[in-house]
Amino acid sequence: FWPRQRSPGANYPRSLPSLPLLGSLPFLPKGGHIHLSLFDLQKKYGPIYSYRVGSRTIVVIGHHQLARELLVKRGKEFSGRQLTMTLALLSDNGKGIAFADSGAAWQLHRKMVLSTFTLFRDGEQKLENIICQEARLLCDFLATCDGQDVDMSPSIFRAIVNIICTICFGISYESGDPTLKTIKSFTKGFLENVSDSNPADIFPWLKIFPNKDLEMIKKYVKIRDVLLRKILKQCKEKFKSDSASNLVDLLIQAKVNADNNNSGLYQDSSLFSDKHILSILGDIFGAGVETSSSVLNWVIAFLLHHPQVKKKIQEEIDQNVGFGRTPTFNDRNRLLMLEATIREVLRIRPAAPVLIPHKANADSSIGEFTIDKDTTVIVNLWALHHNEEEWDRPHQFMPERFLDPAGSQIVMPSQSYLPFGAGPRSCVGEALARQELFLLAAWLLQRFDLEGPEDGQLPSLEGIPKMVFLIDPFKVKLTVRQAWKDALAEGSA
Numbered sequence: 001f002w003p004r005q006r007s008p009g010a011n012y013p014r015s016l017p018s019l020p021l022l023g024s025l026p027f028l029p030k031g032g033h034i035h036l037s038l039f040d041l042q043k044k045y046g047p048i049y050s051y052r053v054g055s056r057t058i059v060v061i062g063h064h065q066l067a068r069e070l071l072v073k074r075g076k077e078f079s080g081r082q083l084t085m086t087l088a089l090l091s092d093n094g095k096g097i098a099f100a101d102s103g104a105a106w107q108l109h110r111k112m113v114l115s116t117f118t119l120f121r122d123g124e125q126k127l128e129n130i131i132c133q134e135a136r137l138l139c140d141f142l143a144t145c146d147g148q149d150v151d152m153s154p155s156i157f158r159a160i161v162n163i164i165c166t167i168c169f170g171i172s173y174e175s176g177d178p179t180l181k182t183i184k185s186f187t188k189g190f191l192e193n194v195s196d197s198n199p200a201d202i203f204p205w206l207k208i209f210p211n212k213d214l215e216m217i218k219k220y221v222k223i224r225d226v227l228l229r230k231i232l233k234q235c236k237e238k239f240k241s242d243s244a245s246n247l248v249d250l251l252i253q254a255k256v257n258a259d260n261n262n263s264g265l266y267q268d269s270s271l272f273s274d275k276h277i278l279s280i281l282g283d284i285f286g287a288g289v290e291t292s293s294s295v296l297n298w299v300i301a302f303l304l305h306h307p308q309v310k311k312k313i314q315e316e317i318d319q320n321v322g323f324g325r326t327p328t329f330n331d332r333n334r335l336l337m338l339e340a341t342i343r344e345v346l347r348i349r350p351a352a353p354v355l356i357p358h359k360a361n362a363d364s365s366i367g368e369f370t371i372d373k374d375t376t377v378i379v380n381l382w383a384l385h386h387n388e389e390e391w392d393r394p395h396q397f398m399p400e401r402f403l404d405p406a407g408s409q410i411v412m413p414s415q416s417y418l419p420f421g422a423g424p425r426s427c428v429g430e431a432l433a434r435q436e437l438f439l440l441a442a443w444l445l446q447r448f449d450l451e452g453p454e455d456g457q458l459p460s461l462e463g464i465p466k467m468v469f470l471i472d473p474f475k476v477k478l479t480v481r482q483a484w485k486d487a488l489a490e491g492s493a
């Protein structure tokens with residue numbers, strides 16, 4: 001219960017008041033969005049401050065210079081993760097990538113996921129082709145809802161899940177497949193039951209008492225693992241060592257090589273046990289599905305609120321792509337308003353408003369302040385993205401801030417922008433996510449007009465901060481564009 005002895009004379013960040021046992025809990029704002037509460041505390045305590053929960057010290061960083069020092073300059077020293085009860089359940093005691101503490105296993109597994117993307121660089125299984133195939137299915141399905149008010153999120157979810165399944169196992173599921181239902185069920189289960197204030201995460205001894213959230217998380221971990229184990233078994237049966245074509249193939253191959261001791265790189269076969277493989281896959285689903293889906297839903301919601309931006313994007317598409325072909329990733333250099341819109345959505349509603357908490361691996365410092373080993377450090381990305389000294393009217397949706405005055409080039413208006421983090425713990429799926437967001441949005445806007453539903457109810461832009469910053473469900477009036485219909489009638493679409 002007692003904090004570690006502080007080094008005499010050290011200059012620690014300013015701290016909230018703290019009581020024995022409870023730490024600063026009585027002095028922290030109750031309820032509300034954690035990123036907003038932490039941003040608010042910054043007014044009194046400055047851009048770096050600390051508080052205590054139980055016996056742990058938590059340092060909060062709310063300025064980009066300090067954040068970059070932590071993530072990049074001292075990235076290695078701060079690349080640890082604190083294993084709470086919740087994260088231990090999700091990650092089978094710290095295996096995988098996102099919640100694994102820094103060390104050889106995390107580094108190796110992260111490297112393997114990054115090298116998987118090289119399998120999807122060219123040829124038939126080029127990432128762009130996989131995404132466009134899902135974009136086509138998504139648009140064809142939505143075209144059956146022409147003129148109706150629809151909640152697009154389940155179809156977007158299906159497209160994103162299929163992209164992830166193709167990268168992980170080389171499988172894509174048809175609409176209605178029970179596997180998609182299972183993936184939806186455990187993803188929803190985690191979103192509903194993982195919270196940033198589970199008492200057992202603060203006082204681990206509370207685990208001896210019944211804890212409904214932890215029980216639910218256990219239930220959904222089981223559902224996830226049964227499914228992933230079944231798919232892994234099928235992949236092992238199909239595996240051919242000379243033609244690895246997805247993430248699971250690469251992991252199986254690494255295990256075979258380590259078992260046969262014929263690869264200098266991956267010698268420790270135990271790091272490729274089924275348990276490790278399941279945790280890596282669990283992380284890719286956990287970090288790669290709801291993030292991209294939710295950002296695309298946010299893009300649509302902001303466009304419903306700002307129809308003039310939607311009109312500009314569609315004019316750009318009509319001029320640069322037309323209807324004789326579908327958009328490609330190369331169009332990113334021409335569809336600048338769309339690219340700027342995606343960047344603005346990632347700023348104003350970051351998918352991970354406080355990143356994933358980091359942990360100091362050693363006694364260190366940030367700026368002029370001492371940070372002890374094992375301190376948890378939170379980067380409040382929300383504070384960086386809404387800093388009034390860095391952004392003109394930060395609470396307003398203004399995609400043009402990412403364009404030069406002529407609107408002919410993308411610009412970076414501020415350094416206070418890190419939607420995918422930075423440094424050794426940065427998002428491994430950034431390139432994939434950027435392609436998904438651009439291509440899916442471009443395909444949708446080429447073919448459909450998106451408007452508020454008949455009842456005039458525009459989406460709430462407040463958001464729901466779960467493991468991912470979600471948007472409340474909303475409906476869109478979906479109409480196939482007349483220009484698309486005309487082109488189709490002429491046989492050119």
Ligand code: HEM
Pocket residue numbers: 071097098099110283284287288289291292295350351352355356357419420421422424425426427428429430432433
């Ligand atoms: C728009 C979509 C996405 C956003 C905004 C996003 C953002 C982030 C952020 C902010 C972090 C935490 C960085 C930190 O802790 O400092 C992260 C970590 C991570 N992301 Fe993403 N992400 C997205 C999509 C994806 C996708 C598609 C994948 C799957 C391939 C993915 C896989 C991961 C993994 C595995 C980590 C943990 C990295 C580590 O701890 O070493 N993410 N992401």
